[in-house]
Amino acid sequence: MILYGGGDHGYSLYEILTLLGEPLEGFFDDREEGFLLPKEKYLGSYDPAILPESPVLIAITDNTIRRNLSLRVRHRIGAPLIHPRAYVAPSAILEPGVVVMAGAVIHSQAYIGAHTIINTGAVVEHFVRVGAFTHISPGVVLACRSQVGDSCFIGTGALIVPHVKVGEGAIVGAGSLVLRDVPAFARVWGHPAQPQSPKI
Numbered sequence: 001m002i003l004y005g006g007g008d009h010g011y012s013l014y015e016i017l018t019l020l021g022e023p024l025e026g027f028f029d030d031r032e033e034g035f036l037l038p039k040e041k042y043l044g045s046y047d048p049a050i051l052p053e054s055p056v057l058i059a060i061t062d063n064t065i066r067r068n069l070s071l072r073v074r075h076r077i078g079a080p081l082i083h084p085r086a087y088v089a090p091s092a093i094l095e096p097g098v099v100v101m102a103g104a105v106i107h108s109q110a111y112i113g114a115h116t117i118i119n120t121g122a123v124v125e126h127f128v129r130v131g132a133f134t135h136i137s138p139g140v141v142l143a144c145r146s147q148v149g150d151s152c153f154i155g156t157g158a159l160i161v162p163h164v165k166v167g168e169g170a171i172v173g174a175g176s177l178v179l180r181d182v183p184a185f186a187r188v189w190g191h192p193a194q195p196q197s198p199k200i
């Protein structure tokens, strides 16, 4: 496996690979320094000609950057990377590029779109749908049959109640209690979550 991104998130993915006994073949990073991954594994900036048969996982937490990099990547995208102490139900469907961190639970018939991050201790209940390029932060609870669109950011510890839909590109602040549908590209937070003005 190759990681694209040698920073904090890359380091976490490297440790998961190590726990699983999967070798890290190397990592791309478009910066030339400031990595946390072992220097001897550095492959340089992204180059489709390097180890072209190896799968790549994009190890960047920013949803927009992750999406943009995915458009450049010509390598095959790696199968979902799941921490050995996460639980993923046999009937859940995870698309390529998904990462699931320690302590996360993904229940029956849940669907997780490509390149989405299910972070530490997050709970994705049964029949939940999560889009692509989304970040479900640590400790989030997505209750049964809730839906989260593509490119959403759900902040640490937020709770989305059953059947509620969070639209594409929406931001839900840390600790929020989301009781009603959130429109696409909205920013909401609070207890209960309320719409906030767009960031200029």
Ligand SMILES: CC(C)(COP(=O)(O)OP(=O)(O)OC[C@H]1O[C@@H](n2cnc3c(N)ncnc32)[C@H](O)[C@@H]1OP(=O)(O)O)[C@@H](O)C(=O)NCCC(=O)NCCS
Binding pocket: 119, 137, 138, 154, 155, 156, 171, 172, 173, 174, 175, 176, 189, 190, 199
């Ligand atoms: C929602 C969020 C992205 C908004 O960030 P932002 O646009 O930079 O907002 P600001 O920090 O400028 O805050 C604007 C106001 O909203 C308030 N606010 C921001 N987030 C809030 C939240 N989650 N709950 C309650 N109030 C919040 C701030 O206190 C501030 O209030 P003030 O104007 O009275 O001082 C951010 O606050 C957040 O919740 N981030 C979560 C980070 C996280 O969980 N990361 C996980 C990494 S693994």
